[in-house]
Amino acid sequence: MxxxxxxxxxxxxxxxxxxxxxxxxxxxxxxxxxxxxxxxxxxxxxxxxxxxxxxxxxxxxxxxxxxxxxxxxxxxxxxxxxxxxxxxxxxxxxxxxxxxxxxxxxxxxxxxxxxxxxxxxxxxxxxxxxxxxxxxxxxxxxxxxxxxxxxxxxxxxxxxxxxxxxxxxxxxxxxxxxxxxxxxxxxxxxxxxxxxxxxxxxxxxxxxxxxxxxxxxxxxxxxxxxxxxxxxxxxIGPRGKDFYTAVTAYRALHPLWRTLHRATPAIARDLPLPWWNIELHLMRRIAEIHDGRLALRPFRDPRVAAVASARAQTAGLTGDDTAAVMEAAVLVAAAHSKAARTQPRVPAGGTPDGDDSPLRREALVRVSRMLRRSPIVDAAHDYARKQEAPAHGPATH
Missing domain, CATH: 1.20.1070 (Rhopdopsin 7-helix transmembrane proteins)
Incomplete structure (x- = not known):
């Protein structure tokens, strides 16, 4: 045999x-x-x-x-x-x-x-x-x-x-x-x-x-x-490494994609892709994340970014980690504002506060991981809810 x-x-x-x-x-x-x-x-x-x-x-x-x-x-x-x-x-x-x-x-x-x-x-x-x-x-x-x-x-x-x-x-x-x-x-x-x-x-x-x-x-x-x-x-070694990297990135981006998809369901594209081509699935997920960030453009609040930045410095974060936790906090707060039907901070055609330019894949992965596990993001989210409370009544806990 x-x-x-x-x-x-x-x-x-x-x-x-x-x-x-x-x-x-x-x-x-x-x-x-x-x-x-x-x-x-x-x-x-x-x-x-x-x-x-x-x-x-x-x-x-x-x-x-x-x-x-x-x-x-x-x-x-x-x-x-x-x-x-x-x-x-x-x-x-x-x-x-x-x-x-x-x-x-x-x-x-x-x-x-x-x-x-x-x-x-x-x-x-x-x-x-x-x-x-x-x-x-x-x-x-x-x-x-x-x-x-x-x-x-x-x-x-x-x-x-x-x-x-x-x-x-x-x-x-x-x-x-x-x-x-x-x-x-x-x-x-x-x-x-x-x-x-x-x-x-x-x-x-x-x-x-x-x-x-x-x-x-x-x-x-x-x-x-x-x-x-x-x-x-x-x-096959380099291909296997690329495949593993793509699978890891695809899974790591899911928390960020899920948050943006809940805020803007239209970002999900109903296009069939080969199940085995992880690179295509990853490219689509990144494209949908970029679309989701653009959809939240009018709801970005620079005050949330400031709170997240201050807390990041207190926690000892620097460089890319600080930028990632700030972006994660801003997106979570913006998604909450959009879901709560809050009035956009920026009128149609206006210029938003902060930077919502496209991010590289590595940066998006860091943002997604911060969104999933960083207490700073939760704190910034709570701050955003309190800011919205005067317009929508007392915050419920």
């Missing part, structure tokens, strides 16, 4: 990326698609059920072995190529280096096939072939060859990422992705070490096959998950 899940997930990712090959000649993009395709095929073909099917279909016992080993070697080469192109630098130099690695690993794959043909692997082994044939001539060399190729690729890839992360300052998500990749390649080394240890135990006449059939199999899935995370983290 694990093999099917891993293979399916990677092949789905390949199907998503593959159409882009028609529109770009980027070797980096081609390397990404190649890694996804071959990794999906690798985990699919290493499934014991698929191994048995391939062996039966071809009539060659253990036919799947050189296929799986060849795919693993090819993936190792493409991962190195991907890292070379991803790091950047002179294009010609990167292309020459990548071509050298592809050529070397191509020869290794050819050697693995030749070793399999020369060897005798007449007994089908779907799970423990590495240890079962650990002392069989030529098959032994084929096994060691693919393991050494994979180990070498993991060491070189970890080294590339280690040197790269020492040079990278920004963006931070690239540094994080490289660190995760280093962990992934070190896990690959642990996987190879477990297999080589099991093989060495067979040479010494000891049965440590569990390192090959249990430990290594468990590490395979973990290696894929960690290395895949390292590759995609620089891409």
């Amino acid at each position: 694990v093999h099917w899940l891993l293979s399916g997930a990677v092949l789905i990712a390949f199907c998503v990326k593959a159409p882009g090959l028609r529109h770009t000649r980027s070797p980096l993009y081609a390397s990404v698609c190649g890694v996804l395709l071959l990794s999906g095929l690798l985990y699919g073909c290493s499934n014991p059920d698929v191994v048995g099917f391939l062996n039966d279909a071809t009539g060659v016992p253990n036919f799947a072995a050189p296929l799986v080993y060849g795919l693993l070697t090819a993936v190792s080469a493409l991962v190195l190529t991907l890292l070379i192109y991803w790091r950047g630098g002179p294009r010609d130099q990167a292309r020459r280096t990548a071509q050298w690695w592809l050529a070397i690993y191509g020869l290794i794959i050819l050697a693995e096939i030749i070793m399999f043909i020369l060897g005798d692997a007449s007994v089908e082994r779907r799970v423990d072939l590495d240890t079962y044939y650990a002392r069989t001539p030529f098959i032994r060399e084929m096994i060691l060859l693919y393991l050494l190729a994979h180990t070498s690729a993991a060491i070189m890839a970890a080294g590339l990422c280690w040197r790269w992360v020492a040079e990278v300052k920004d963006p931070p998500w690239l540094r994080r992705g490289l660190r995760v990749l280093i962990c992934g390649f070190l896990l690959n080394l642990c996987l190879d070490a477990s297999k080589l240890t099991a093989i060495g135990a067979r040479w010494a006449g000891t049965d440590w096959d569990f390192l090959n059939t249990k430990v290594a199999v468990a590490l395979e899935g973990l290696c894929l998950i960690v290395t895949s995370t390292g590759f995609v983290l620089p891409l």
